[in-house]
Amino acid sequence: MSNTLHVINTTFKNDVCKGLSATHKYLDSKYFYDEIGDDLFIQIMNMPEYYLTRAEFDIFKHKTRHLIQALGVHPETHFDVIELGAGDGTKTKALLEVLHHTNFKFSYLPVDISANALSILKHNITMALPEVSIYPQEGDYFNILKDIKRTKTPKVVLFLGSNIGNLTDLEAKGFISKLSAALNPKDKVILGTDLIKSKSIVLPAYSDAAGITKQFNLNILHRINKELQGNFNIDAFVHEAEYTEEEGIAKSFLKSTKTQSVYVEALEKAFHFNKGERIHTEISRKYNDTILAEILEGSSLKITDKLTDSNGVFADYILEKV
Numbered sequence: 001m002s003n004t005l006h007v008i009n010t011t012f013k014n015d016v017c018k019g020l021s022a023t024h025k026y027l028d029s030k031y032f033y034d035e036i037g038d039d040l041f042i043q044i045m046n047m048p049e050y051y052l053t054r055a056e057f058d059i060f061k062h063k064t065r066h067l068i069q070a071l072g073v074h075p076e077t078h079f080d081v082i083e084l085g086a087g088d089g090t091k092t093k094a095l096l097e098v099l100h101h102t103n104f105k106f107s108y109l110p111v112d113i114s115a116n117a118l119s120i121l122k123h124n125i126t127m128a129l130p131e132v133s134i135y136p137q138e139g140d141y142f143n144i145l146k147d148i149k150r151t152k153t154p155k156v157v158l159f160l161g162s163n164i165g166n167l168t169d170l171e172a173k174g175f176i177s178k179l180s181a182a183l184n185p186k187d188k189v190i191l192g193t194d195l196i197k198s199k200s201i202v203l204p205a206y207s208d209a210a211g212i213t214k215q216f217n218l219n220i221l222h223r224i225n226k227e228l229q230g231n232f233n234i235d236a237f238v239h240e241a242e243y244t245e246e247e248g249i250a251k252s253f254l255k256s257t258k259t260q261s262v263y264v265e266a267l268e269k270a271f272h273f274n275k276g277e278r279i280h281t282e283i284s285r286k287y288n289d290t291i292l293a294e295i296l297e298g299s300s301l302k303i304t305d306k307l308t309d310s311n312g313v314f315a316d317y318i319l320e321k322v
Helices: 002-021 035-045 051-062 064-071 090-101 115-128 141-148 169-182 199-205 212-228 289-296
Strands: 079-084 106-112 155-159 188-194 237-242 249-256 260-264 269-273 278-285 301-308 314-321
Touching: 002 212, 002 260, 002 269, 035 115, 035 212, 051 064, 051 090, 051 188, 051 199, 051 314, 064 090, 064 188, 064 301, 064 314, 079 090, 079 141, 090 106, 090 115, 106 115, 106 141, 141 169, 169 289, 169 301, 199 249, 212 237, 212 249, 212 278, 289 301
Parallel strands: 079 106, 079 155, 155 188
Antiparallel strands: 188 314, 237 249, 249 278, 260 269, 301 314
């Protein structure tokens, strides 16, 4: 465990240095998540403005049979359910329950960068479904992808919550290429995507009235202070969110409210901020069939089905490796 933590902390340090040294400062959104960040994100998912989780849960809860049928899995054949960026697994539990109670043979392999999230997830799944085999894997799922192909066991890979939306289109295309290469023919993917819609619906999901998203974004500065001995004055930064339907990409920033310098001891480096200067912390790409087809182009993953929630704001695409 100590070696894993060392690698993660070194990577965090290097990424923070790179991001804050850039002309247009940025920090990777994956670093929102530690024990505090995990708890804040659970709160966000329960906020009235954050429609994404409810919409995808609607699919998993009310279209479960359709989902299983679309996957083409067979009760007599053992398969692995591999979830990348598993989080708390609430939606997935609805699928696992039906698979278990209809006598499918499977193992559940949740992958997440947060050991805390995996611990909570394993406890919750074990309590609800004690007979389901669960094998949590801690780490960046981009690194774990290369290990997936070692077994010939049929696989269903879950990439839910519009996590792919946190990647630029170029990054998403690269991710899909790696995922495709890590799978065997006939393996399936459930890809959760938030659909392009109006600003009045999207923007509040990234800037809720209670300010939980603000706390979530600012947590990355707390992490730098705590883990890298930074001296960020948290009160001197505010959270900002932007979205236009034409671009279809929600963006989050932390904006400096004054001219200031921040020193990060672990990096032995100071970073200057002008008043109004922003740190780009997150994107959330919204999709439609055309955009996804462009992302999949050149890969061996093909769309075989598409399920939407009852309000038509979110889609789970079923992809198959051919």
